[in-house]
Amino acid sequence: MRFRTGLDDITQLSDEKSRSITAENPDGAVGAGGKEASNLGPARKGRPCLRNVEPGSTETLAEIDGPGVIKHIWMTVRDETDSGPTVLRDLVLRMYWDDENDPSVEVPLGDFFCNGHAMRCEVNSEPIIVVPEGGFNCYFPMPFRDDAKITIESEHPEEIPALFYQIDYSLVPELDDDTAYFHAQWRREKPTTIKEDYTIVDDISGKGHFVGTYLAWTALEEYWWGEGEVKCYIDGDEEYPTICGTGTEDYVGGAWCFNDPSGSEETFPSPMTYSTPYLGYPLYDDGSDGQGRPPRHGLYRWHIPDPIHFDEDLRVTVQQIGHNSRELFERSDAISSVAYWYQSEPHNSFPELPERNERIPL
Structure with missing residues (x-):
């Protein structure tokens, strides 16, 4: 099956099933978004991010059973704390496909989104977009057959107060052999x-x-x-x-x-x-x-x-x-x-x- 990736096939009906993972719905479960409560009451923005990410910790952002295709990743984090402006180099993004032990993606967070030197800048390209004030977006399609796992490790000297993310993906019946x-x-x-x-x-x-x-x-x-x-x-x-x-x-x-x-x-x-x-x-x-x-x-x-x-x-x-x-x-x-x-x-x-x-x- 060929999965949809752009405007050239946007008019075609598909058997893909759309899902999304956030801190509030970490499993991407059907009908499980928007349930967390806050001081505003039930289902009112109760867990929009990961809070207080500890130095030396590794957070699992997504574990997805396939076959499927990650279509879009959005993340944001403050790029400076009292320990200095190195957050974007101190956070390491890793991705694993089909239960592999070695990552297929291993990149400091800022560099993955074309924000190297631990410095923010705007990027307006097809696969990578960075918009004010540090909204990191990736549109590289990431297919997987059995499962996908995405983690982020913090080597920053102090807590990261808030890490926001959303991972949008599709479940598909199968992937072509040449994917x-x-x-x-x-x-x-x-x-x-x-x-x-x-x-x-x-x-x-x-x-x-x-x-x-x-x-x-x-x-x-x-x-x-x-x-x-x-x-x-x-x-x-x-x-x-x-x-x-x-x-x-x-x-x-x-x-x-x-x-x-x-x-x-x-x-x-x-x-x-x-x-x-x-x-x-x-x-x-x-x-x-x-x-x-x-x-x-x-x-x-x-x-x-x-x-x-x-x-x-x-x-x-x-x-x-x-x-x-x-x-x-x-x-x-x-x-x-x-x-x-x-x-x-x-x-x-x-x-x-x-x-x-x-x-x-x-």
């Missing part, structure tokens, strides 16, 4: 190694298609930082890739250094941020708030109309190359990334997620 599973993986290097490409993802084994990249890039050196090419090594590529771009800002649809003044001795206005359905540069922070931070950038590229298909394996990298208006040069920055893809199961285990102190932004 692939959603995956997302986070990585970081601080700093990167000179003359060695940063690895966005590798050790993907199986058949599938790569659908997106998010980059949270901290520029540790002077001058323009984004000359590096994004490369996709497909099905046995070794030294040279099958797909190689022309530059980092080009990969996300931009040009001419986003008009970044750091790339020239001339004077330009600040770079212009943008957010579009399939590519964007939604965050530019020049570090001029008096705290001595290096400039930070956030970029995304969705391969939705143009997925990168692989039959056996895939590796994706990006170079760190800059220029100073006179010549290109090798550079070293601090980069975090999220890779998004679909593939057949089983998948290879992910590298161990760095501990909290290694995830905190510079």
